[in-house]
Amino acid sequence: MGGDTGTGHGFTPELRLIDLANAVRATPDLPRAALAALLAAHGERPDDLTERSFSELDAQELRAAVREIADVLTESDTDRAAEALNALLAAHAAPPRLSRHDGHPWHLHTDRGDDAGWGSWFLASSALALARILTEYGRATWGACAAPGCATLFLGTGPGSPRRYCSTTCATRARVAAHRRRGRETT
Structure with a gap:
């Protein structure tokens, strides 16, 4: 299983968290193969994601952890x-x-070791990633999109007002709908 914090080489556990959370929220029984593909897209080794290494029981544990x-x-x-x-x-x-394995650079692990299950590993690494964001910005910069009909989870970063929408598309759609609603109310 991969590292727990970003290495500066493209691996970001918070993006893995968001992608998995949105996928499992959209499809609660997301197939094992789809979970494996998402994990592979975020740097997990394909050898660690075979049906033997990442079983349906492991996928079930991971889906529960993602929901949590x-x-x-x-x-x-x-x-x-x-x-x-x-x-x-x-x-x-x-x-x-600190851990360095499978061609990855040195990175931080906080799980309970190589015998930790997929769910525990995911919860430990994801909680650490979110804790890092919270301490860096002094607030929870994440959320679910406020646009009607959209529940996509997002990470907001940086200073300024808290983010409310998952994308500029949703923000624009919500602003246009509010503008039209106000126009109808004044006529």
Whole structure:
């Protein structure tokens, strides 16, 4: 299983988290092969994702873990998000350790070792990624899109107002709908 924090070489656990969370929310019983493909797209070795290495039982465990941390991604209150992340870290993380394997550069692992299940590994690495974002920006910069009919999860970063939409498309669609609604109300 891959590293826990970004290495500067394109691996970002927070993007893996968002992609998996949106996929599992859209298709709760996302097939094992689809989960494996998403994990491979985020740097996991194909040899670690065969049916033998990543079984249907492993996929089931991972889907449950994804749903659990997706709940944190819908929490906009920073204090409640921090409490939820602390609970996940207490339940699934171990002391951090540096690891270099399978051609990856040195990176941080916080899971409970090579015997940790896929779900525990995912929760530990994802909670650490979100905790890093929360401490860097001082708030929960993530959420579910506020556009009607869209529940896509997103990560917002940087200073400024908290993000409300998953994309400029959703933001524009919501603004146009509000403008039209106001126009109808004044006539």
